[in-house]
Amino acid sequence: MLVLLLVAASLLCLPCAFAHAVPRPLARAAATSTAAAAAAHQTICGDIIDFVNNGFNIFYASDAYDCLTSVPFDPAVASRFIDYLNTTFLFQSTLAYLKNPPQGYQQPAVDFLQGLQLIQQNITAGYYTNEYAFEADLQILLYATHDAHVALTAGALSAFSFASPFAISSVSVDGKQLPKVYVTDDIIQSPGQAWQPSAIKSINGEDVTEYLTKFAALNSAGTLEPHADWNQLMTSPALDIQGSLSVFAGAATFYPGDDLAFVFENGTELDYNWLAIYDNPYPTGPLTTGGDFYNYFVLGLLPASYNETETFNPAYAPDSSTPQNSSSNSSSNSWYDDSDGAYPNPDISQQDLSTAGSGVVTGYLLxxxxxxxxxxxxxxxxxxxxxxxxxxxxxxxxxxxxxxxSRIIIDLQQNAGGTVELVFSTFRRFFPDIDPFAGSRRRSHELANVLGEILTGYWDNLTTNDAEYSIYAANEWVITDRLNAATGRNFTSWSEYFGPIAVQDDLFSLTERYNTSSEIFDEAAFNDWIPYGYTAENPAVATRPWDPENIVLLTDGLCSSACALFLEMMTQAGARTIAVGGRPTTGPMQAAGGNRGAVVYSADELDNDISFASSLNQTNSASLPQNRGDTGVFITYAGFNLRDQVRPNDTTPLQFKYEAADCRIYYTLSNLYNMSRLWRDVASATWNDPSLCVQGSTGYTSSHNTTAKAPPAPLAIQVPSLNPAIPDHVDFNLNATGDLTDGRTTPSSRSSTIVPCGSDKSCQEGAICSTISIKCSTGSLVERDLCLPPCRKTNTGDNCQGANTFCNANQQLKTKLATIKISSTNANNAFSPGVWAGFCNPTVGTPALGCPA
Incomplete structure (x- = not known):
């Protein structure tokens, strides 16, 4: 059971910060309160680590939960953590709109800063009795933003993700009937066979749609409507080829319970157990108790006996046949094998195309x-x-x-964003005569003003010959190299940009645009790449390849971040959209159901900005936080949305606009794992037969000079009920192999940053020495030997520490399930989805990584 801890309703009430009900966890049976059970509870974390050190990476969810609830809680550490996050999220651009969203927003409102205050009140009141309960409260609050740029990988919750033993998919029989939920493997294996897959009727005694709706409300992260929440639970070929797991089959954050009982429409009944994936790819050294677990995962401290030459965590050790570099050197030029035959062989493919490789683009000529x-x-x-x-x-x-x-489909299924330069370049290849608006603005507050005044002033005083001039040309706090959207000219000062403009009971800056015609700005903003079609050095061809009415963008509602920016550019130019999947209902669905902000920013980046600004201006720096190094809890990654994406002469962020696709279709039994069939269905619905669109899904866009229908009312989703009982009170003085500390002293701290390899190509803490190419500020690509830490992508991000990194998943792990308390003879222990892992890669070359200074 996940516990969202509350003091009595008359005292502190976290849900009071929310305008609608907060997702509640599924109930769990009370723990057995015997002395033997209590002793086992205290050592369960050590049992898990012992199995990990023997190569096991899959556990029963009940064992993972018992471990998590045995981890002690220190209110002093938690308070410092909340204080750090409170300052960080002052820079979150959407706070006022989250508190009071406009009509058409499909998720519940949340007063985020008040939520942090109420968690702090619970800490002060002594309500949290273990670390898991505290972190669960915090993650639920973060998820309530429904913003994919808001992410936190930290603490005990980063140790596990929860998983069904197999994947599920939601499809219609014929494209007209409402979708039903099936086991994905049944859909893949049934074509050409003498049997038809049977849909799932119920899960744990509850109607399957109701159960999954609640599960999605609790565990789906960063999406703007229930249709996108639903699609996060489902597996599809576009997910498979990226080596990722659905929320239901491997990326759930919160403990879902022990048992998983399915009843199918044909009467078959199957009993399973929920599983947990151990997500930490680093060697931990010996951990025995919940206290040891606290020191490692919460404080980031290595045990005193940790061997610094220790290599891979055995559960994440790469196969000896896996190349020790950043790409797979794959000779495959097709997704066919990686997608169970769903994708046909392409006519065009990007170099190094494969799940383990760096290539992702394919082209097909129908x-x-x-x-x-x-x-x-x-x-x-x-x-x-x-x-x-x-x-x-x-x-x-x-x-x-x-x-x-005569026309083209741009397939954006499962596209969660990425490199912004590619968005600008790709758009210009379709519309070489249009300069995309891509306007944005940020929240105006005192800390932002101090940073902007110091760093813009610093850059303005540099000469073009100074090395820092090009390095900081696109810094988020340097505004005079960006355009005022109202005038089309560069801002003359930070104060001109800062405003503030009063909107929605908050203050905001003026709208800015990237100065893409400036090569200096482009090189700084896009890691030394010059986007196609904006400068004299890299001009666009004058002719459009297709008229906008002959371009349709296909999404599954999970288009997010850079993908949403691309979708906005293309639709503003006249291209059409079609969404696929969603809840088993009729009606419209939004094309970009993920984050629609302009830029994600990390706490690391913000801390570096504050440190640099403080070193430049001792007078104004007194207004800046003075101890950002004390985060309390060890943070691998914390992110927020720094700038809103807005349209010309509009103040409402795109994040809060209802933007339905022009048409919605269902996945079907015949097209889910048959891309050729799906693309033909998309073409038919778009250009030939609009009756193929889901009933009631059209008319919500203002294309063709028509007036758009009003957005649908938000769904009132019943979420799992709260069971406030805590299995055990965990004393902070629980014995540990090493002494418990408050995190202020770090005898040996964890690190997962990318650094150059040693002279003998040695690395520590499970990293590998790999030769990779990076773009340096000189404008050239160079190859450097870097220590790449291991990583695994999860629902809350990945294990890569610091800004400008990403997890390059290039190996499929051999999954081994450990049976600690549940006998393998008494439980179904199959885990059919594959677990992919890899190594952190840099997106930016720096002097620290071997680039010329």
Whole structure:
């Protein structure tokens, strides 16, 4: 059971910060209160680590939960953590809109800063009795923002993700009937067989739709409506090819209970157990008790007996056949094998295409329907792959136009964003005559003003010959290298930009635009790449390859961040959208159901800005936080949305606008794992037969000079009920192999940053020495030997520490399930989804990584 801890209703009430009900956890049976059980509870974390050190990475959820609830709680550490987060999230651009969202917003309101205050009140009142209860409260509050740029990987909760033993998918039989939920493997295996898959009727005695709706409300993260929440639970080929797991089958954050009982429509009954994936790829050294677990995961401290030469965590050790570099050198040029045959062999593919490789772009020429398909499952690229991505996009356009194909589908399923330069470049290849608006603004407050005044002033006083001039040209706090959207000219000062403008009971800056015609800005903003079509150095071809009415963008509602920016640019230019999937209901669905902000920013980046600004201006720096190094809890990553994306002459962030797709279709039994069929269904619904669109899903956009229908009312979703009982009170003085501390002294601290390899190509803490290409400020790509820490992508981010990094998942782990309390003879221990892991890669070259200073 996840416990969202509350003092009696008459005292402190965390849900009072929310305008609607906060997602509640599923109930769990009370723990057995025997002495033996209590003793086992205290050592369960050590049992898990022992299994990890023997190569096991899958556990029963009940064992993981018992471990998490045995981790002690220190209110002093938690208070420092909340204080750190409170300052950090003053920079979150959407606070006022979250508190009082406009009509059409499909999720509940939340007063985020008040929520932090109420958690602090609970800490002060002594209500939290273990670390898990505290962190669960905090993560629920973060999830209530429904903002994919708001993310936190920290503390005990970062140790595990929860998983069903197998994946599920939601499909319609014929595209007209409402979808039902099936085991994904049944859908994949049934075509051509003498049997039809049977849909799931109930889970744990509850109607399957009701159960999954509640599960999604609790565990789906960063999405703007229940349709997108629902699609996060489901598996699809576009997810498979990226080596990722659905929320239901491997990326759930909160403990869902022990038992998982399915009843199918054909009467079959299957009993399973919920599982947990151990997410920490680093060697921990010996951990025995919940106290040891606290020291490592919460404080970031290594045990005194930790061996610094220790190599891989055995559960995450790479296969000896896996190349020790950042790409797979794969000779496969097709997703066919990685997708169970869903994707056909492409006509065009990006170099190094494979789940383990760096290539992601594929192009297809459907001559029978005169349609090209450009598949872009992500914009996340680095090094040489950025250029290779654009080459594959252009090659697809060239082949499509040379073949006189009359239209194109741009497939953005599962695209969660990535490299912004690729968005600007890709857009310009379709609309070379349009300068995209891409306007944004940020929240105006005192700390932001001090940073902007200091860093903009510093940059303005540099000369073009100063090395720092180009390095800081696109710094978030340097505004005079950006355009005032109202005038089209550069801002003259920070004070001109800062405003403030009063909107929605908050203060905001003026709207800014990127100065993409400036090569100096482009190189600084886009890691030394010059986007196609904006400068004299890299001009665009004058002719559009297709008219906008012959371009449709396909999404599953999970288009987020850079993908949402691309969708906005393309639709403003006249392209159409079609959404697929969603809840088993009729009606519209939004095309970009993920984050629609302008930029994600990390707490690390903010801390570096504050430190640098303080070193430049001793007078004004007194207004800045003085001890940002004391985070309380060890943070791998904390992110927030720094700037809103806004349209011309509009003040409402795109994050809070209802933006339905022009048409919605269902996944079907015949098209879910058959991309050729799906693309033809998309083409038919878009250009030939609008009756194929889901009933009631059209008319919500203002295209073709029509007035859009009003947005649907938000759903009143019943979420799991709260069981406030705590299995055990965990004393902070619980014995530990090493002494428990308050985190202020760190005899040996964890680190997962990317650093150059040693002279003998040695690395520590499970990292590998790998030769990778990085873009330096000199404008050239260089190869450097870097220690790349291991990582695994989860629902809250990944294990990569610091800004400008990403997890390059390039190996599929051998999954081994440990049976600590549940006998393997008494439980179904299969885990069919694959677990992919890899190594952290940098997106930016710096002197610290070997670039010229």
């Amino acid at each position: 001559h029978d329907i005169s349609t090209a398909v450009l598949s872009l499952p992500t914009f996340q690229q680095s090094g040489w792959s950025v250029g290779n991505f654009s080459l594959a996009v252009q090659e697809t356009i060239n082949h499509g136009t040379a073949a006189n194909l």
